[in-house]
Amino acid sequence: MKSAVIVFPGSNCDRDLAVAFRAVTGQETTMVWHGETELPEGLDIIGVPGGFSYGDYLRAGAMSARSPVMRAVAAAAAKGVAVLGVCNGFQVLTEAGLLPGALMRNAGLNFVCRDVDLTVGTSQTMFTSLYAQGEAVRFPVAHHDGNFTADEATLDRLEGEGRVAFRYAGDVNGSARSIAGIVNDAGNVLGMMPHPERMIEAAHGRTDGRRMFEGLLNAFA
Amino acid sequence: MNTRVIVTLKSGVLDPQGKAVHHALDGLGFAGVNDVRVGKIIELDLAEGTSDADIDAMCRKLLANTVIENYRIERA
Numbered sequence: 001m002k003s004a005v006i007v008f009p010g011s012n013c014d015r016d017l018a019v020a021f022r023a024v025t026g027q028e029t030t031m032v033w034h035g036e037t038e039l040p041e042g043l044d045i046i047g048v049p050g051g052f053s054y055g056d057y058l059r060a061g062a063m064s065a066r067s068p069v070m071r072a073v074a075a076a077a078a079k080g081v082a083v084l085g086v087c088n089g090f091q092v093l094t095e096a097g098l099l100p101g102a103l104m105r106n107a108g109l110n111f112v113c114r115d116v117d118l119t120v121g122t123s124q125t126m127f128t129s130l131y132a133q134g135e136a137v138r139f140p141v142a143h144h145d146g147n148f149t150a151d152e153a154t155l156d157r158l159e160g161e162g163r164v165a166f167r168y169a170g171d172v173n174g175s176a177r178s179i180a181g182i183v184n185d186a187g188n189v190l191g192m193m194p195h196p197e198r199m200i201e202a203a204h205g206r207t208d209g210r211r212m213f214e215g216l217l218n219a220f221a
Numbered sequence: 222m223n224t225r226v227i228v229t230l231k232s233g234v235l236d237p238q239g240k241a242v243h244h245a246l247d248g249l250g251f252a253g254v255n256d257v258r259v260g261k262i263i264e265l266d267l268a269e270g271t272s273d274a275d276i277d278a279m280c281r282k283l284l285a286n287t288v289i290e291n292y293r294i295e296r297a
Contacts, residue, residue, distance in 0.1 A: 062286070102288040104234070104289060108237070
């Protein structure tokens with residue numbers, strides 16, 4: 001599985017994502033600076049990492065979504081390359097129009113930094129194939145702007161088409177219908193606020209996130 | 222040429238910051254505040270002849286997220 005991780009000024013989970021890709025695939029990942037206009041050839045998956053790119057100026061993810069490399073990411077996604085956006089990466093993907101909706105300031109206004117309980121919304125994606133639908137998992141969150149918002153018709157469509165990948169088991173940030181992660185209509189782009197890449201080794205306390213990466217490895221093996 | 226872009230949350234979109242400001246105003250003893258919404262003003266210093274269409278495109282492509290925000294352009 002050939003992977004790359006995008007690095008924006010202010011990304012801070014780019015290494016976490018690279019370590020996860022490396023741990024599961026045994027292969028090196030390529031770090032790609034946001035100013036690049038081309039991605040490495042033959043990629044299977046692109047990671048858009050967490051962090052506070054561009055200091056969250058204007059809106060979280062707004063500036064990064066317009067950076068040169070995102071045009072290449074959008075083109076790759078359109079060809080079916082998998083894209084995994086975590087936390088700030090999810091914000092970037094919605095701002096770039098690769099996923100619907102928007103992520104607003106947490107309803108409680110607090111920065112939320114803790115492990116949260118989630119349920120798997122569907123096992124019918126390449127990201128969640130090794131989970132059971134309805135399964136309880138726990139991933140860390142660390143965000144200020146994770147309050148997922150979309151109009152009712154979009155929310156209905158996401159639910160009706162089985163595109164809600166993860167939901168919060170309790171209220172974390174005020175997200176509409178407790179949505180924590182969604183996929184695009186083709187199913188090859190996942191955005192989620194919780195961090196699966198921070199739950200892959202026993203030393204992390206739990207390994208709930210590891211199956212996401214193993215599932216991707218199966219998909220591209 | 223100065224132009225202001227006023228970005229506000231769409232009605233119906235919950236504004237946690239506005240709610241917090243509202244709460245703080247209540248705490249200061251200001252009665253009669255029915256609601257507070259927080260937005261932003263972006264000031265643009267534009268070359269003469271910049272078209273309305275260009276400014277509108279700037280708003281749609283970057284300055285506002287039209288999923289959750291409305292924008293209004295005020296040209297000086």
